[in-house]
Amino acid sequence: MYAAAQNHHHQMNRYWEEELETMSRPALEKLQLERLKTTFAYAARSPYYKQLFGKLNLTVDSFGHIDDIRKIPFTTKEDLRANYPYGLVALPLQESVRLHSSSGTTGNPTVIFHSQHDLDSWSNLVARCLYSVGVRDTDVFQNTSGYGMFTGGLGFQYGAERLGCLTIPAAAGNSRRQIKFMQDFGTTTVHAIPSYAIRLADVFEEMGLDPHRDTRLKTLVIGAEPHTEEQRRRIEELLGVRAFNSFGMSEMSGPGVAFECEYQTGLHLWEDAFYLEIIHPDTLEPLPDGEIGELVLTSLDRRAMPILRYRTRDLTRILPGDCPCRRVHRRIDRVKGRTDDMFIIKGCNIFPMQIEKILLQTPEVGNNYMITLDTVDHSDEMLIEVELKDLFTDDYGRLENLAKSLRHRIRDEVLVAPRIKLAESGSLPQSEGKAVRVRDLRNNK
Amino acid sequence: MTTIRQLSIFLENKSGRLQEVLEALGNEKINITALTIADTSEYGILRLIVSDPENGYKLLKNRGFSVNLTDVLSLSVSHEAGSLAKVLKKFSEEKLSVEYMYAFSLGEKAVIVLRTDNRPKAFEIIERNNFTLISEDEIKNL
Numbered sequence: 001m002y003a004a005a006q007n008h009h010h011q012m013n014r015y016w017e018e019e020l021e022t023m024s025r026p027a028l029e030k031l032q033l034e035r036l037k038t039t040f041a042y043a044a045r046s047p048y049y050k051q052l053f054g055k056l057n058l059t060v061d062s063f064g065h066i067d068d069i070r071k072i073p074f075t076t077k078e079d080l081r082a083n084y085p086y087g088l089v090a091l092p093l094q095e096s097v098r099l100h101s102s103s104g105t106t107g108n109p110t111v112i113f114h115s116q117h118d119l120d121s122w123s124n125l126v127a128r129c130l131y132s133v134g135v136r137d138t139d140v141f142q143n144t145s146g147y148g149m150f151t152g153g154l155g156f157q158y159g160a161e162r163l164g165c166l167t168i169p170a171a172a173g174n175s176r177r178q179i180k181f182m183q184d185f186g187t188t189t190v191h192a193i194p195s196y197a198i199r200l201a202d203v204f205e206e207m208g209l210d211p212h213r214d215t216r217l218k219t220l221v222i223g224a225e226p227h228t229e230e231q232r233r234r235i236e237e238l239l240g241v242r243a244f245n246s247f248g249m250s251e252m253s254g255p256g257v258a259f260e261c262e263y264q265t266g267l268h269l270w271e272d273a274f275y276l277e278i279i280h281p282d283t284l285e286p287l288p289d290g291e292i293g294e295l296v297l298t299s300l301d302r303r304a305m306p307i308l309r310y311r312t313r314d315l316t317r318i319l320p321g322d323c324p325c326r327r328v329h330r331r332i333d334r335v336k337g338r339t340d341d342m343f344i345i346k347g348c349n350i351f352p353m354q355i356e357k358i359l360l361q362t363p364e365v366g367n368n369y370m371i372t373l374d375t376v377d378h379s380d381e382m383l384i385e386v387e388l389k390d391l392f393t394d395d396y397g398r399l400e401n402l403a404k405s406l407r408h409r410i411r412d413e414v415l416v417a418p419r420i421k422l423a424e425s426g427s428l429p430q431s432e433g434k435a436v437r438v439r440d441l442r443n444n445k
Numbered sequence: 446m447t448t449i450r451q452l453s454i455f456l457e458n459k460s461g462r463l464q465e466v467l468e469a470l471g472n473e474k475i476n477i478t479a480l481t482i483a484d485t486s487e488y489g490i491l492r493l494i495v496s497d498p499e500n501g502y503k504l505l506k507n508r509g510f511s512v513n514l515t516d517v518l519s520l521s522v523s524h525e526a527g528s529l530a531k532v533l534k535k536f537s538e539e540k541l542s543v544e545y546m547y548a549f550s551l552g553e554k555a556v557i558v559l560r561t562d563n564r565p566k567a568f569e570i571i572e573r574n575n576f577t578l579i580s581e582d583e584i585k586n587l
């Protein structure tokens with residue numbers, strides 16, 4: 001069934017599934033339409049979608065072109081929670097072979113059911129991702145992801161096995177043991193969240209080891225945690241690897257939704273398996289390529305629990321233009337934040353990540369910041385507090401120039417000029433974790 | 446020609462921070478010879494001449510302060526009316542750009558501390574007018 005089965009024996013080809021990866025766009029859209037119809041037919045068997053489609057008089061015949069997908073309403077995280085646990089399950093339960101669940105901090109968790117077909121399809125996509133960055137069956141793949149319910153564990157495990165790698169389910173934690181595995185088994189490829197990759201570099205140093213010299217590491221797969229281009233470069237330098245961005249979410253199975261190719265210019269989203277839309281988070285209208293909005297995904301190859309037009313709450317954009325690798329699948333930018341983080345001031349949509357990016361390029365200031373929106377003299381004002389990393393001068397003029405330069409560069413990025421306030425180092429909430437970065441004190445929010 | 450090192454500390458305008466600096470230095474028996482604060486509406490820069498600038502710097506940095514060790518010039522003049530004015534007059538006549546300046550008295554002496562980005566010119570004026578530069582050791586022993 002899978003072209004991959006042949007690749008398995010001679011992994012010389014550049015593509016895991018050449019036809020599916022390099023077909024023309026019209027051919028891809030035709031495939032998407034076919035798969036949408038199949039997905040629709042499965043979804044219509046679930047209590048939730050059955051009722052919804054019935055209300056809207058939607059049938060398989062409603063879809064003559066892939067754009068007709070817009071006839072289907074969005075599905076939200078709240079819909080998944082409200083229909084917990086079986087409301088979106090489309091196959092008799094005996095055909096499900098696994099479930100994954102993401103912990104909800106409030107209310108019901110979201111649970112995703114998988115049939116054997118779904119797991120095969122998912123593993124194949126993860127294998128395709130790894131293959132696209134040069135991982136082959138001769139590689140040794142070590143997964144430092146948590147296993148259990150977290151999809152980064154089993155998702156990569158099955159994907160790397162599918163590709164044919166010797167796969168080490170090292171799971172999370174115990175850094176010294178991780179490093180011992182890397183040395184003893186000649187690990188070449190590691191999957192880790194970015195902060196853990198940096199932590200590993202520290203532990204190498206504590207152990208008196210140099211990853212460049214003392215390991216065979218060459219590829220790192222990083223994801224599941226927001227990070228910047230600067231952090232990626234740092235990981236590459238520290239560990240002597242090339243690091244590739246991975247994107248996925250449990251609602252769309254897990255990892256294997258989008259992945260960077262060898263050119264590291266954005267993440268190819270596998271459009272044969274997912275239908276991709278970027279919408280304005282307020283108007284819900286589709287946005288042109290290049291504009292940042294909310295990512296909406298439809299699973300096109302899942303049977304136990306298809307999810308249609310799922311509002312992911314992740315903010316990203318479609319990168320215009322073609323990739324030198326010739327894959328037809330369009331690229332998305334690394335996630336710019338969550339719709340929950342976005343704010344609007346003076347008519348401009350602003351994401352904290354945009355401001356963070358400028359700060360990271362400014363060596364005089366740290367990475368912590370606080371944005372306060374307030375009404376001053378009947379007009380909205382954005383105040384940004386940043387920490388002075390070191391007092392690089394004791395001259396006021398130069399401190400004022402630093403503030404002025406930040407003000408201009410942020411204005412160029414987000415189109416609203418902020419007021420900059422310099423703060424002592426360590427005085428603002430830490431940049432890691434889920435610190436509150438935006439305070440809105442305006443009269444009419 | 447000699448300069449002395451001054452501790453410059455960035456302080457937000459909120460209560461208690463100055464106190465923390467002084468206590469941190471006091472606990473390590475670092476004496477403060479001179480203290481001045483220049484501030485705007487949002488932040489201030491505290492400038493200190495201390496007995497052990499190097500350890501003072503490390504100590505404050507470890508405590509998370511934004512701190513800088515700045516080279517400044519220090520002149521001693523006799524502690525009598527008009528002597529300070531005489532020195533300042535020379536500098537302004539020669540159009541030396543002075544970023545900031547402060548003065549304090551130590552026993553018989555008055556001490557001027559100043560920061561300029563044109564140090565060679567400052568040294569030249571000092572030499573030509575027989576002003577007395579003082580070193581870190583001399584400040585400690587005054």
Ligand SMILES: [Zn+2]
Binds near residue numbers: 261262323324326
């Ligand atoms: Zn590519």
